[in-house]
Amino acid sequence: MTNRENYQRAFSSLHTSESFSCRLEETKMAKSGSISWRKALAAAGILLAVMAGGSTAYAANVGGIQRTIQIWLHGDQTEAVLTVDETAGTYTINDKDGSMIEGGGGVVIDADGKERPLTAEEIAQELANDVATDTIDGRMYLLYHSQKFDITDKFAGSDYYYVTLKDGDSTLYVTVSKDGAVASSPDRYPQPGKDFFNDAE
Amino acid sequence: MRLSAEYLVEKYQENIFRAAFSICRNREDAEDVVQNTFLQYLHTKQEFDSEEHIRAWLLRTAVNQSKNMVKAFWRRNRTSLEEYMAEVPFREPQDRSLVEAVLALPESCRIVIHLYYYEGYSVSEISRMLDLSQTAVKNRLLRGRKQLKQTLKEGWTDDE
Numbered sequence: 639m640t641n642r643e644n645y646q647r648a649f650s651s652l653h654t655s656e657s658f659s660c661r662l663e664e665t666k667m668a669k670s671g672s673i674s675w676r677k678a679l680a681a682a683g684i685l686l687a688v689m690a691g692g693s694t695a696y697a698a699n700v701g702g703i704q705r706t707i708q709i710w711l712h713g714d715q716t717e718a719v720l721t722v723d724e725t726a727g728t729y730t731i732n733d734k735d736g737s738m739i740e741g742g743g744g745v746v747i748d749a750d751g752k753e754r755p756l757t758a759e760e761i762a763q764e765l766a767n768d769v770a771t772d773t774i775d776g777r778m779y780l781l782y783h784s785q786k787f788d789i790t791d792k793f794a795g796s797d798y799y800y801v802t803l804k805d806g807d808s809t810l811y812v813t814v815s816k817d818g819a820v821a822s823s824p825d826r827y828p829q830p831g832k833d834f835f836n837d838a839e
Numbered sequence: 840m841r842l843s844a845e846y847l848v849e850k851y852q853e854n855i856f857r858a859a860f861s862i863c864r865n866r867e868d869a870e871d872v873v874q875n876t877f878l879q880y881l882h883t884k885q886e887f888d889s890e891e892h893i894r895a896w897l898l899r900t901a902v903n904q905s906k907n908m909v910k911a912f913w914r915r916n917r918t919s920l921e922e923y924m925a926e927v928p929f930r931e932p933q934d935r936s937l938v939e940a941v942l943a944l945p946e947s948c949r950i951v952i953h954l955y956y957y958e959g960y961s962v963s964e965i966s967r968m969l970d971l972s973q974t975a976v977k978n979r980l981l982r983g984r985k986q987l988k989q990t991l992k993e994g995w996t997d998d999e
Contacts, residue, residue: 640998645941645956648934651927654856658870660848660877745907752903 703758707731707765709739710781713774720762727755729765769803769810771818778818782810789814800827840887844877851894852877854958855901861953862905864942866923872904879904898958899968902950909946933994940990941983948983951976 639647709718709731718739722729728743744764745753756764770781771789780787782803792799793816803810803822812822813830821828852873859872879900880893887893920942929935941952954960954968962980966973987995 641996642956642959644933644937644994647930648937649857649861649941649953649957651929651934652857652860652938653853654870654873655866658873660852660874662844662848662877662881747904747907753907 705762707762708784710770710772710786711739713772713779713786715784720765722758722761724755724758727761729761767808767810767822769812769820769822771814771820773818780812780814780820798830840889842890842893844881847880847893847897848877851897855897857957858898858950858953859901859905861941861949862902862946863908864920868908869905872901872908875904876901895964895968898954902969906946936991936994940987943990944983944986948979948986951979952983952987955980
């Protein structure tokens with residue numbers, strides 16, 4: 639047998655898993671392309687950028703675009719500074735004392751799978767659309783924009799709580815697991831075990 | 840021309856998976872690439888000349904997606920390569936050795952080797968698909984073959 643025949647026979651043994659099926663009905667994707675988003679928290683319990691407010695200004699001393707935002711910090715809203723490097727598509731959030739709270743970044747993947755860094759507006763949008771949970775005094779809260787919902791009693795014996803959040807014209811489908819893991823999508827509820835995994839899985 | 844996504848999934852899903860797997864070396868990541876590749880097909884406005892043109896577009900998109908996947912900071916829970924390989928029912932013992940030897944190649948060689956030997960593309964076609972010069976493709980093929988020969992010995996002949 640030739641190398642090619644051997645190669646084709648060997649790789650033909652590799653298959654997608656039995657549980658895998660390609661979903662073709664999910665057709666709502668951003669026209670500009672899908673966004674791959676990465677976020678790293680500097681410390682637990684510090685979430686999330688809620689509203690991009692104030693004016694945007696280029697800050698030469700930090701080599702990026704800065705704006706003042708509101709974040710949830712240990713269950714309370716407080717002011718912080720968002721700095722965006724548009725060249726790299728990355729951002730940092732610092733508190734009023736200059737200590738870094740969170741950092742991350744992302745790329746837009748176009749129809750051919752090629753990447754470009756997120757712009758400052760796109761990063762601000764991603765952050766503003768973020769959803770998070772926080773447990774304070776034994777109660778679990780869902781944090782979204784400037785709102786804080788107590789969801790402790792919403793699970794009703796289930797491991798997951800499904801909630802639709804609306805703000806103006808935008809709708810967000812959110813799935814929360816009992817341990818606080820959260821996932822959201824503008825199209826449908828993320829499915830536990832398929833679209834996201836919590837620590838227990 | 841356009842072909843239905845259902846037809847393309849039926850015909851090319853496993854090919855896309857194998858190409859993605861040769862880069863990602865992980866089943867779940869490769870399945871994500873398959874999913875995203877077909878979703879992108881549904882959304883692309885690109886016109887295609889033929890089914891072969893679509894096949895090449897799907898593979899190129901899957902290769903780009905796979906490269907992004909490997910670079911991603913955040914990746915979901917995954918089955919290790921060893922666990923997955925232990926589950927694969929290879930027809931012949933030497934098939935496992937060959938796949939393992941390919942997966943041990945540098946990423947830049949792996950995809951060129953796969954497109955050449957599995958998908959049957961020529962050097963010039965791979966060069967267009969990956970935006971590489973023909974010399975670069977030939978060098979990667981040469982490097983890959985050399986390493987496969989060293990690893991597999993008589994399991995890899997000197998033919999092309």
